Amino acid sequence: MINSHRSNIQLDEQGRLRHFLTIDGLSRELLTEILDTAESFAGVSERTVKKVPLLRGKIITNLFFETSTRTRTTFELAAKRLSADVLSLNISASSTSKGETLLDTLRNLEAMHCDMFVVRHGDSGAAHFIAQHAAPHISVINAGDGRHAHPTQAMLDMFTIRRHKGDFTQLKVAIVGDIQHSRVARSQILALNTLGVKEVRIIGPNTLMPDHTEAMGVKIFHSLDEGIQDVDVVIMLRLQRERMSGALLPSEHEYFQLYGLTDKRLEAAKPDAIVMHPGPINRGVEMDSQVADGPRSVILQQVSYGIAVRMAVMAMAMQRQGQGDAQ
Amino acid sequence: MSHPKTISILNGHLIDPANQIDEPKDLHIADGKVLAVGSAPKDFNPEQTIDANGLIICPGLVDLSARLREPGQEHKATIASETAAAAKSGITTLCCPPDTDPIIDTPAVAEMIKHKAEQSGLCRVLPIGALTKDLDGEHLSEMVALKMAGCIVLSNALTPINNTLIERRVLEYAATFDITAFLRPEDPYLNNGGCAHEGPAAARLGLPGIPAAAETVAIARDLALAEQTGCRIHFCGLSCSTAVSKIRQSGLPVTADVAAHQLFLTEDDLVGFNSNCHVIPPLRSHSDREALRQGIADGTISAICSSHQPHEVDAKEAPFPSTAPGISGLETLLPLTLKLVDEGVLSLSDAISRITSGPADILKLPLGRLTVGADADICLFDPKQQWQLTTDEMLSNGHNTPFLDCEFTGQVTHTLLGGKMTYCRATDTNR
Numbered sequence: 001m002i003n004s005h006r007s008n009i010q011l012d013e014q015g016r017l018r019h020f021l022t023i024d025g026l027s028r029e030l031l032t033e034i035l036d037t038a039e040s041f042a043g044v045s046e047r048t049v050k051k052v053p054l055l056r057g058k059i060i061t062n063l064f065f066e067t068s069t070r071t072r073t074t075f076e077l078a079a080k081r082l083s084a085d086v087l088s089l090n091i092s093a094s095s096t097s098k099g100e101t102l103l104d105t106l107r108n109l110e111a112m113h114c115d116m117f118v119v120r121h122g123d124s125g126a127a128h129f130i131a132q133h134a135a136p137h138i139s140v141i142n143a144g145d146g147r148h149a150h151p152t153q154a155m156l157d158m159f160t161i162r163r164h165k166g167d168f169t170q171l172k173v174a175i176v177g178d179i180q181h182s183r184v185a186r187s188q189i190l191a192l193n194t195l196g197v198k199e200v201r202i203i204g205p206n207t208l209m210p211d212h213t214e215a216m217g218v219k220i221f222h223s224l225d226e227g228i229q230d231v232d233v234v235i236m237l238r239l240q241r242e243r244m245s246g247a248l249l250p251s252e253h254e255y256f257q258l259y260g261l262t263d264k265r266l267e268a269a270k271p272d273a274i275v276m277h278p279g280p281i282n283r284g285v286e287m288d289s290q291v292a293d294g295p296r297s298v299i300l301q302q303v304s305y306g307i308a309v310r311m312a313v314m315a316m317a318m319q320r321q322g323q324g325d326a327q
Numbered sequence: 328m329s330h331p332k333t334i335s336i337l338n339g340h341l342i343d344p345a346n347q348i349d350e351p352k353d354l355h356i357a358d359g360k361v362l363a364v365g366s367a368p369k370d371f372n373p374e375q376t377i378d379a380n381g382l383i384i385c386p387g388l389v390d391l392s393a394r395l396r397e398p399g400q401e402h403k404a405t406i407a408s409e410t411a412a413a414a415k416s417g418i419t420t421l422c423c424p425p426d427t428d429p430i431i432d433t434p435a436v437a438e439m440i441k442h443k444a445e446q447s448g449l450c451r452v453l454p455i456g457a458l459t460k461d462l463d464g465e466h467l468s469e470m471v472a473l474k475m476a477g478c479i480v481l482s483n484a485l486t487p488i489n490n491t492l493i494e495r496r497v498l499e500y501a502a503t504f505d506i507t508a509f510l511r512p513e514d515p516y517l518n519n520g521g522c523a524h525e526g527p528a529a530a531r532l533g534l535p536g537i538p539a540a541a542e543t544v545a546i547a548r549d550l551a552l553a554e555q556t557g558c559r560i561h562f563c564g565l566s567c568s569t570a571v572s573k574i575r576q577s578g579l580p581v582t583a584d585v586a587a588h589q590l591f592l593t594e595d596d597l598v599g600f601n602s603n604c605h606v607i608p609p610l611r612s613h614s615d616r617e618a619l620r621q622g623i624a625d626g627t628i629s630a631i632c633s634s635h636q637p638h639e640v641d642a643k644e645a646p647f648p649s650t651a652p653g654i655s656g657l658e659t660l661l662p663l664t665l666k667l668v669d670e671g672v673l674s675l676s677d678a679i680s681r682i683t684s685g686p687a688d689i690l691k692l693p694l695g696r697l698t699v700g701a702d703a704d705i706c707l708f709d710p711k712q713q714w715q716l717t718t719d720e721m722l723s724n725g726h727n728t729p730f731l732d733c734e735f736t737g738q739v740t741h742t743l744l745g746g747k748m749t750y751c752r753a754t755d756t757n758r
Contacts, residue, residue, distance in 0.1 A: 123646035124533040125600035148533030
């Protein structure tokens with residue numbers, strides 16, 4: 001009865017990307033456009049001059065309320081390759097500890113004429129909150145909010161899959177590990193289903209599965225050997241030890257026994273199956289080193305592709321602002 | 328200004344569920360009490376008459392849970408501001424939970440709240456005392472002293488009593504002195520820092536979930552202890568279907584209430600991380616909402632409360648999990664209850680009983696009824712008047728409600744507390 005069903009705030013009136021907060025509610029066409037745009041940027045990194053002048057004169061602020069190395073660095077590189085000026089703020093160590101509210105932090109940065117915020121925050125919904133409250137010209141990119149979403153990670157994973165497999169529609173994809181606490185898994189599941197894969201499987205013990213994931217279009221397996229049978233892609237999730245509050249698992253040892261990926265276990269997957277991991281890997285927990293460093297691992301490619309995908313998303317979200325038009 | 332001592336309310340339709348009255352009847356008031364229902368006594372010559380043509384006359388509303396935020400959180404609301412909102416909403420009696428600052432665990436705090444409420448004179452405020460000192464769940468409060476100071480019932484507010492042995496002792500002691508314990512059923516371990524119903528919406532939004540079992544585990548435990556100790560227990564703010572059926576089947580003399588918003592909103596309303604829908608217990612599934620409505624219809628749940636929790640703007644201006652839970656609910660208690668009638672959940676008379684005699688009976692007080700000799704606590708409302716809830720219109724200091732801009736049918740025109748007019752819409756229109 002209440003008016004909560006606002007239109008998707010990620011899109012402008014023409015259906016173009018305005019913010020990138022979640023995969024939820026985005027069309028297959030738009031996701032494909034992101035992948036195609038990323039494809040066009042993938043070559044930039046291999047040039048001697050690794051820059052395009054697309055966002056010259058724009059200020060992009062990385063607002064990281066949670067620590068991150070890989071994501072923050074690749075966002076920074078992506079922004080720099082688009083010729084934007086980049087500001088990286090580690091907020092957990094500054095304003096909030098002085099009692100400043102998120103909204104005040106936001107207003108201060110707006111006053112510095114930022115054009116885009118790249119946000120990571122521990123609360124689910126933080127990026128939505130910032131997008132709802134930021135000045136209209138500002139674009140917000142979600143770099144991970146609580147357990148909710150990490151859409152650029154999901155898109156770089158889709159990019160990696162497409163590079164190796166081409167067509168999504170015939171693929172079976174298994175996601176293994178801590179789905180419950182994983183924003184990456186949530187975004188991956190949405191992206192895979194939107195792009196029309198044949199089957200998404202999630203594999204893990206009940207303590208790491210959120211309830212009601214069936215509604216998201218996945219098949220649940222508790223056995224790794226059964227779950228990776230004939231899959232084309234195996235995505236191993238990081239076992240987020242910092243989020244484990246005690247009784248979710250008996251030990252890392254038992255976890256590896258049951259869900260750790262080894263060359264032997266990988267034999268059940270398709271012969272050309274690829275192995276992915278959002279990083280950082282806990283070797284000997286999620287997978288052993290032979291797999292991580294083996295021929296099927298595409299983990300480091302994911303990192304490189306991350307730059308192209310983040311360039312694509314930033315460029316698309318800023319497109320509507322028009323070139324060189326200040327505010 | 329002086330108030331008329333004798334009033335006649337004429338030409339209205341009287342609904343007094345406790346006395347099974349639902350027909351056109353006049354009501355006559357003298358010296359703050361109901362003097363007569365129907366025809367006036369011979370030679371009665373009222374100082375004031377109210378023409379209630381087209382209006383419903385019902386007992387003033389009794390709200391079992393409304394936080395006034397005073398003392399301690401006056402930046403959110405005050406006794407003066409919230410009792411004004413209550414009067415405007417037809418509420419004549421409200422119970423305020425003990426989680427003020429300082430906590431209502433001493434007679435002094437209870438008396439201070441009552442005194443301030445009497446000063447504003449707009450609503451009868453019944454402070455609920457704490458069951459344990461400092462709401463710590465460890466040490467019994469001075470229950471008898473609190474009772475003597477006017478705490479009709481005691482509760483531990485939002486803090487569960489974790490230790491079952493302590494809960495047993497608390498209930499045994501309360502039973503000794505015939506004190507009703509208001510319990511909010513929640514297992515603290517299963518709650519686990521959640522902020523949304525553990526269901527499909529939370530799974531999708533990545534919000535830490537609170538399973539329905541957090542409530543049903545606590546209810547099972549509390550029911551066992553109610554049986555063991557013989558203490559009269561009232562469950563505050565039910566949210567899930569299993570809770571309703573467990574209470575229905577218990578065969579124990581326990582009572583329950585539900586917050587009005589739980590009868591309308593569900594987890595689906597969290598879409599877009601709407602922080603005004605952040606409430607504890609969380610908004611649950613459609614089937615839970617239907618079970619709560621069924622519980623209200625069959626009387627398993629005999630009271631609807633506002634669960635009023637006004638907040639300052641900043642409390643809701645943050646990412647969803649970091650916002651303060653709660654809805655500013657006083658001004659939607661009657662309209663939402665009337666909406667249940669529109670939606671065919673229960674009859675108008677039964678609906679009115681759930682916000683008048685139902686809660687009054689839980690408090691064991693002779694309120695919420697228009698029996699001759701009773702306090703003249705009266706609400707008059709126009710059942711056909713359409714209106715919209717806007718921040719301009721709200722009197723509560725808390726504007727945190729997901730029902731902003733919603734259209735409602737049925738609007739309070741007059742409120743009388745002990746025969747004294749505490750609200751009159753006609754003189755309020757140019758506000």
